[in-house]
Amino acid sequence: MKSSRRKFIRMAGFAALGWSICPSLAGAAVEAGPKLYFKGEEQLSATQWAMAVDTKKLTRQVMNKCIEACHTLHNVPEIDSNQNIKWLWIEPFRNLFYDQSHPNLTDMANKPFLALCNHCENPPCVRVCPTKATFKRPDGIVLMDFHRCIGCRFCMAGCPYGSRSFNFFDPRRYLEQLDPEYPTRTKGVVEKCEFCAHRLDKGQMPACVEASEGALLFGDLSDSSSDVRRALRERYSLVRKPKLGTGPNVYYLI
């Protein structure tokens, strides 16, 4: 009686071991199978994507065209309150560069510029996101996986540039036309500019860059012959809040 109970427990132990091993073996077998996912051939690659904003070419009209291109492509609603959603927006110089401006910069201080997510080198929004909904791609783009956002808004507190917007409502209530190519978000999800990652993956430039009539330049920062690097060589430029150490990748050519 005694020994058979011991035997039973021993066998049960082996069985439990077997159950715990099998799934991992099955997993290994799947991994060894054929590769099913591929990257498209036209996909543009970079070590660090960056944007240069040529402030001399920024007219109201150009800026509105850029915003319109971005917001219609990504189904970004226009809500007439402080709960508006913005991926690309207009902000006066003194707000963007308050630490680099002074009262006597009279003509400059009120000049409107474009603002967007800086796709920081060292992004605080990624560091504070508890679900990894915000993450940094190998090409430097700080991307959001809207599926994983739980709406905790830590990223909004973490971002020192106010680049993120929260959906207080179902955005479809405010969208007259939907672009079926891009999903909308839902209530309770944070969103921001994604450097048009999904356009780059198809070999296209960001929508705002295409609409900007040359006022926005886009390219690989590690490639010394790229548009952005050439512009940075030739012109004086600023980035927002450099002292914070986030390493913004949107440059303003002054």
Added chain:
Amino acid sequence: MYHANKIIPGLVIFGLLMTFPFWFNIGSAAYSTPELVLPEDHEFCVESVEYMRAEHMSMLNEWRDAYVRDGYGEYQSMLTGQMYPMSLTKTCMNCHNNKEEFCDRCHASVSVDPYCWDCHIEPQGVE
């Protein structure tokens, strides 16, 4: 038996409660697979019908991570070797362009309520 007058009614009540779902449903119609409207101009999906029927939900989950997080845009079919863009709207809904007659019929009959369409825009269907 001690307390037979309590134990036996207790067992009877227990038995009735446990089998409640069975006799409650006596006479109601058996589950039948809903009638789906399939795309006319395609013979197969990205994988075989049996595979899609059983696995489409986990496949879509894997596609979404592969596409959004790892930047993979193309899926090679195990069935035909053909390449497909990994996209709910552009690939799946391009053929199954009537959500009500395809997705909803099954989902409604098995009482699942996927929230894909809260964000992804459903095709307008065949007019």
